[in-house]
Amino acid sequence: MKANTTVTSRSDITPFALGSEFLRAQDYYNMFSRFLREGDREFWTSVLAPQSVEGIHLRSGPGCNCASCKVRIRREAWINERTVPAERHDQVVTLAGQLGDEFATRAAEHDCDNTFASENLARLKETGYSALVLPERFGGLGGNLETLVRAQERLAQGCAATAIAINMHLFTLGSMYECANHSAIEAAFFSAIGHGRQIIAGAQTEPGGSGGWKERYETEIEKVGDRCVLLRGLKRFTSMAEHADVFLIVATLVDKSPLTNAVAVVPRRMPGLRVIKDSWDSLGMRAAGNCDLQFDAVVLPAKAIIDPREAGVIDSMAISSYAWFDLSIAAVYTGVAIAARDWAKAFARNHRTSGAARSIAYLPGSQFAFAEAEALIAQSRALYLGVAADYVRDRDSFQGESGWARIAMTKYVATNNAIRVVDLLLEVVGSEAMLRKNPMQRYFRDVRAGLNHTISNARARELIGKAALGISVHELPRW
Ligand SMILES: Cc1cc2nc3c(=O)[nH]c(=O)nc-3n(C[C@H](O)[C@H](O)[C@H](O)COP(=O)(O)OP(=O)(O)OC[C@H]3O[C@@H](n4cnc5c(N)ncnc54)[C@H](O)[C@@H]3O)c2cc1C
Numbered sequence: 468m469k470a471n472t473t474v475t476s477r478s479d480i481t482p483f484a485l486g487s488e489f490l491r492a493q494d495y496y497n498m499f500s501r502f503l504r505e506g507d508r509e510f511w512t513s514v515l516a517p518q519s520v521e522g523i524h525l526r527s528g529p530g531c532n533c534a535s536c537k538v539r540i541r542r543e544a545w546i547n548e549r550t551v552p553a554e555r556h557d558q559v560v561t562l563a564g565q566l567g568d569e570f571a572t573r574a575a576e577h578d579c580d581n582t583f584a585s586e587n588l589a590r591l592k593e594t595g596y597s598a599l600v601l602p603e604r605f606g607g608l609g610g611n612l613e614t615l616v617r618a619q620e621r622l623a624q625g626c627a628a629t630a631i632a633i634n635m636h637l638f639t640l641g642s643m644y645e646c647a648n649h650s651a652i653e654a655a656f657f658s659a660i661g662h663g664r665q666i667i668a669g670a671q672t673e674p675g676g677s678g679g680w681k682e683r684y685e686t687e688i689e690k691v692g693d694r695c696v697l698l699r700g701l702k703r704f705t706s707m708a709e710h711a712d713v714f715l716i717v718a719t720l721v722d723k724s725p726l727t728n729a730v731a732v733v734p735r736r737m738p739g740l741r742v743i744k745d746s747w748d749s750l751g752m753r754a755a756g757n758c759d760l761q762f763d764a765v766v767l768p769a770k771a772i773i774d775p776r777e778a779g780v781i782d783s784m785a786i787s788s789y790a791w792f793d794l795s796i797a798a799v800y801t802g803v804a805i806a807a808r809d810w811a812k813a814f815a816r817n818h819r820t821s822g823a824a825r826s827i828a829y830l831p832g833s834q835f836a837f838a839e840a841e842a843l844i845a846q847s848r849a850l851y852l853g854v855a856a857d858y859v860r861d862r863d864s865f866q867g868e869s870g871w872a873r874i875a876m877t878k879y880v881a882t883n884n885a886i887r888v889v890d891l892l893l894e895v896v897g898s899e900a901m902l903r904k905n906p907m908q909r910y911f912r913d914v915r916a917g918l919n920h921t922i923s924n925a926r927a928r929e930l931i932g933k934a935a936l937g938i939s940v941h942e943l944p945r946w
Pocket residue numbers: 631635669670671672675676677678679680703704705706752755757916917919920921923924925926
């Protein structure tokens with residue numbers, strides 16, 4: 468237990484004043500009503516951040532006249548939306564390019580100052596990029612996993628830290644939409660996130676890392692009576708935490724056997740939630756806005772705890788989450804490698820060492836390094852774009868640990884290749900690469916973060932190797 472505050476019944480919950488804009492809280496109540504009882508309405512309306520959300524509906528069904536409810540939601544319609552025409556990918560990638568080029572002008576400053584680029588986030592919201600994985604009727608750009616991967620690869624070429632930060636929101640949203648039950652309540656949720664340009668932050672990592680196969684989190688959800696739970700713990704490295712509207716916190720259910728984890732849905736202003744700023748002064752990806760989160764006995768309605776599942780089970784929802792995460796991570800770090808390649812290429816064509824007749828592009832060492840870099844980038848792209856296309860076309864072919872291994876391989880190959888590319892080109896550029904005024908040193912630092920995202924190299928090798936040999940990762944003894 469991380470805190471000794473005790474809440475024993477609903478009467479212990481402090482009554483908070485109603486926010487001035489009841490609408491949003493009402494909408495949240497609607498969104499979460501599948502998890503809530505009528506009596507919880509007061510609680511939720513009292514604690515949620517008052518922000519207006521345009522375009523959101525209050526009721527679902529024929530009685531509601533809002534834009535999203537005019538569209539009748541049918542399962543077939545949701546599925547059809549996942550087929551994205553090629554020109555849609557291209558439009559979103561073009562937008563990613565424009566935003567990336569704009570963000571590149573601020574990247575060095577935010578990296579140097581260790582500040583989150585909130586103006587970049589504002590642009591991502593304004594242009595709809597923050598909802599790119601949602602259909603247009605929910606305020607999105609109508610992209611799917613392939614669109615996300617292509618767009619993130621391009622955005623990261625401008626500002627990798629912004630790309631990795633928004634990636635944490637986008638992969639979660641994309642997977643949630645993919646796994647949705649196609650209900651009106653979920654439509655309200657996606658409408659609020661899409662039209663309302665709200666940001667989701669996901670927190671899994673803890674001081675003890677995130678490395679186990681059957682994760683047992685120190686952050687715990689404890690049942691208190693029939694209607695409430697307590698959330699206690701400390702999460703680390705949560706991207707964009709200061710700017711998030713909703714936190715999705717992965718935690719372990721107390722006294723549940725077999726070991727079970729779930730996701731706690733925690734709105735930003737929930738009492739007991741503390742965003743610890745300045746906890747991310749890092750080597751790379753400095754402008755990602757990562758913060759630690761402290762939960763001091765946060766009280767939640769029991770039904771705000773969603774997706775309870777036995778730890779270590781690889782079902783279709785787990786596969787979906789891995790697919791959206793690993794493939795987009797692969798793309799972001801390859802984007803850094805591409806940016807480094809392009810900068811080094813321009814440099815090599817122009818730079819002449821004293822006494823040489825031609826630029827360093829004519830040195831065999833440079834040419835061999837570029838050959839290797841090009842091959843590594845091409846290998847990564849072929850792998851993750853191919854797997855993304857396979858996944859979109861036939862998601863059911865990704866099953867269990869072998870399906871997971873196929874997905875994890877993209878992240879493993881791409882993040883390691885990206886590091887190798889930047890290292891090779893750093894050597895080609897020479898000492899100019901060390902200067903702060905040039906971006907090579909930032910690429911060198913940013914690209915290293917790729918290995919930190921779960922799953923690490925060690926676990927990827929174990930998963931992929933065991934899957935190849937037909938051995939489960941859960942087999943004991945492990946080695
Ligand atoms: C830019 C950036 C943004 C991030 N954003 C978020 C975010 O939004 N939300 C979030 O929750 N996290 C986030 N993270 C955290 C990140 O995804 C990792 O989970 C975190 O860094 C912990 O990884 P780790 O490998 O260091 O941890 P650990 O699990 O402590 O691993 C430490 C070492 O032990 C090894 N190891 C661990 N377990 C095993 C095992 N079972 N077998 C063999 N070796 C093992 C690992 O390979 C590693 O070398 C972010 C990180 C970065 C860099």
